[in-house]
Amino acid sequence: MLLSEMKEGQEGVIAKVGGAGAFRRRLLEMGFLKGATLFVEKYAPLKDPLEVTLNGCHVSLRVEEAAHIVMEDA
Numbered sequence: 001m002l003l004s005e006m007k008e009g010q011e012g013v014i015a016k017v018g019g020a021g022a023f024r025r026r027l028l029e030m031g032f033l034k035g036a037t038l039f040v041e042k043y044a045p046l047k048d049p050l051e052v053t054l055n056g057c058h059v060s061l062r063v064e065e066a067a068h069i070v071m072e073d074a
Contacts, residue, residue, distance in 0.1 A: 001071050003067070004066040027065075
């Protein structure tokens with residue numbers, strides 16, 4: 001499943017980080033690494049962006065960006 005398909009309150013483990021170039025590098029630098037566990041806190045009222053907790057940090061991502069992250073169930 002993609003991160004963009006996860007529901008509020010759902011937890012998962014990152015299986016793969018897609019994307020290319022600077023975008024992918026930015027995700028990796030923010031801690032979106034294979035095997036990391038994250039929690040989907042909430043979506044904005046119009047369902048974009050979404051806020052996740054990763055390694056104790058709150059991170060907001062556009063849904064379009066979250067669609068590059070493949071997740072597994074925790």
